[in-house]
Amino acid sequence: MLGHVSSPLADRSEAPRQGDEGGPEAVVRLDPDLAPALADVSVGDEVLLITWLDRGDRSVLRVHPRNDTSAPLTGVFSTRSPDRPNPLGLHQVRVLAIEGTELRVSDLEAVDGTPIVDIKSTLGPIGSRCHDRR
Secondary structure, eight states: OOEEEEOSOOSGGGSOSSTTTTOOOEEEEEOGGGGGGGTTOOTTOEEEEEEEOTTSOTTOOEEOGGGOTTSOOEEGGGSOOSOSSSOEEEEEEEEEEEETTEEEESSOOOOTTOEEEEEEEOOOOGGGGGGSOO
């Protein structure tokens, strides 16, 4: 793992269901040895955080979407449920500040201590990708 999330969200019950539903600002704390990997990340960039949803139940294959028991059971691969066989989380956030190997980001629905697997730039329009430095 590259690091972890520092968030005001103490557990899953406090987290919004989706990042676009009012997730709080949070800090992504990376291993200091990874500083060179942040060389071209800038304040204002939108990035994708890939997290390991370590509190997820890996035995779950079907869920009621959004925990709505009136909705039919649905296969987890058609949902964003943290309960799934391989609990990777994908979060699009904006970088608000960078200090060393700490990134303050917007709208992150991950709970405190969530491990960071990777950080990737977002994809721009297909026609612009070959000219993008990323």
